[in-house]
Amino acid sequence: MKKPQHISNDILVRFLDDEIAANEASAVEQHLNTCAECRHRYHHLGGVSKSLEHYIGSIQIEYSVTERDALNRLLKTKVQPAPASRRIFQPAVWGMAAAASLALGLILAPHFLRPEEKVFRAAPDAQQSTALLDVDGETFVPLPYSNPDLPIQTHIVQMQVPVTSLADAGVHFEPISIEAASSDESVLADVLLGIDGQPLGVHVLNFE
Amino acid sequence: MNSTETLPLPKAGCVPQYLEDTSTRQLILELYDQEHVAIRRYLVFLGVSADLAQEIVQDAFVKLHEHLLANGDRGNLRAWLYKVARNMARNAQSAARVTRTHALDDSVRFDVRANSLSAEEELLENERTVRLRQAIKALSTAQRECLALRAQGLKYREIAEALNLSVSAVGENVQRGLEKLKEFL
Ligand SMILES: [Zn+2]
Numbered sequence: 555m556k557k558p559q560h561i562s563n564d565i566l567v568r569f570l571d572d573e574i575a576a577n578e579a580s581a582v583e584q585h586l587n588t589c590a591e592c593r594h595r596y597h598h599l600g601g602v603s604k605s606l607e608h609y610i611g612s613i614q615i616e617y618s619v620t621e622r623d624a625l626n627r628l629l630k631t632k633v634q635p636a637p638a639s640r641r642i643f644q645p646a647v648w649g650m651a652a653a654a655s656l657a658l659g660l661i662l663a664p665h666f667l668r669p670e671e672k673v674f675r676a677a678p679d680a681q682q683s684t685a686l687l688d689v690d691g692e693t694f695v696p697l698p699y700s701n702p703d704l705p706i707q708t709h710i711v712q713m714q715v716p717v718t719s720l721a722d723a724g725v726h727f728e729p730i731s732i733e734a735a736s737s738d739e740s741v742l743a744d745v746l747l748g749i750d751g752q753p754l755g756v757h758v759l760n761f762e
Numbered sequence: 763m764n765s766t767e768t769l770p771l772p773k774a775g776c777v778p779q780y781l782e783d784t785s786t787r788q789l790i791l792e793l794y795d796q797e798h799v800a801i802r803r804y805l806v807f808l809g810v811s812a813d814l815a816q817e818i819v820q821d822a823f824v825k826l827h828e829h830l831l832a833n834g835d836r837g838n839l840r841a842w843l844y845k846v847a848r849n850m851a852r853n854a855q856s857a858a859r860v861t862r863t864h865a866l867d868d869s870v871r872f873d874v875r876a877n878s879l880s881a882e883e884e885l886l887e888n889e890r891t892v893r894l895r896q897a898i899k900a901l902s903t904a905q906r907e908c909l910a911l912r913a914q915g916l917k918y919r920e921i922a923e924a925l926n927l928s929v930s931a932v933g934e935n936v937q938r939g940l941e942k943l944k945e946f947l
Contacts, residue, residue: 567937602943607913613803629787
């Protein structure tokens with residue numbers, strides 16, 4: 555244990571990083587002016603910090619200006635989306651619902667398929683299997699509740715989602731078996747909530 | 763099953779405003795000029811190969827473009843970039859089942875002249891660099907990641923955002939990480 559009157563490394567490091575309240579900082583400063591031991595520790599930590607910055611800053615990166623040009627060209631080809639309107643919004647939603655049903659079918663199928671009965675299959679007209687939402691690396695099957703044009707927020711809750719409510723959400727499996735439609739079965743899923751509080755997507759974690 | 767009518771429609775005020783594309787592109791290129799080398803260094807430091815780091819950074823800026831066009835949060839684009847780059851790196855590494863190669867490998871090249879030191883300082887720094895490599899090996903992954911982002915000038919709040927940690931956890935990782943490095947230097 556260090557003597558209580560000295561400043562802990564925790565506070566010294568936060569002082570060094572300017573991550574400390576102003577009144578706390580002036581107390582640290584005062585102490586450092588009078589205490590050689592803490593001053594030594596402070597400079598040692600600062601030196602280590604500088605060395606690490608130097609170390610990382612010295613990692614050699616080969617770079618050619620053609621990379622920037624390539625990025626610039628790529629960005630130019632990206633067409634900005636048209637503002638959402640009531641008319642074009644609905645078909646877009648149904649496009650997503652169809653994609654969701656396909657993708658959910660893909661995710662759930664291995665769990666549902668039993669040797670003798672193929673209960674769930676993707677809707678035949680579903681096309682866009684790539685329309686998954688990617689939130690910081692986690693993929694979500696889009697749900698039609700939230701406006702997909704709103705910015706995606708990383709608000710994710712884990713919950714048990716009844717299979718029937720997925721069906722209610724417009725995520726259909728064809729043909730839907732009577733057994734599954736009336737069952738209490740649910741899946742553990744990460745649910746992505748939109749900025750409007752509505753479920754925006756679902757990532758099924760397992761099936762019970 | 764005509765549930766089309768029950769779907770909530772976007773409220774008038776909620777329709778995102780799309781940005782003029784040229785200015786968005788300019789913003790991205792500015793950020794690219796500022797950050798791309800630093801992000802690549804950060805990835806290489808975490809053990810990503812130089813080639814993959816280049817690819818990831820390029821992809822991350824394309825993703826940033828999409829993020830901005832979709833009217834995504836502009837609050838902290840640097841932290842956002844680091845977060846996305848890191849997640850992409852982890853995806854790529856787990857997908858390819860790449861054995862984690864540490865940044866401490868001798869294959870990572872260092873440019874000791876990068877920070878324009880005097881010959882004497884250079885020699886001293888080289889010595890410290892050797893010891894640092896040893897020290898960095900002793901860090902936990904979280905400590906290494908926090909210290910790497912801190913070295914790029916990110917505030918604890920930004921690091922927390924990029925790594926999905928609390929601000930106090932970031933503070934603790936920084937402190938413990940520096941303490942470990944201090945033992946070696
Ligand atoms: Zn003291």
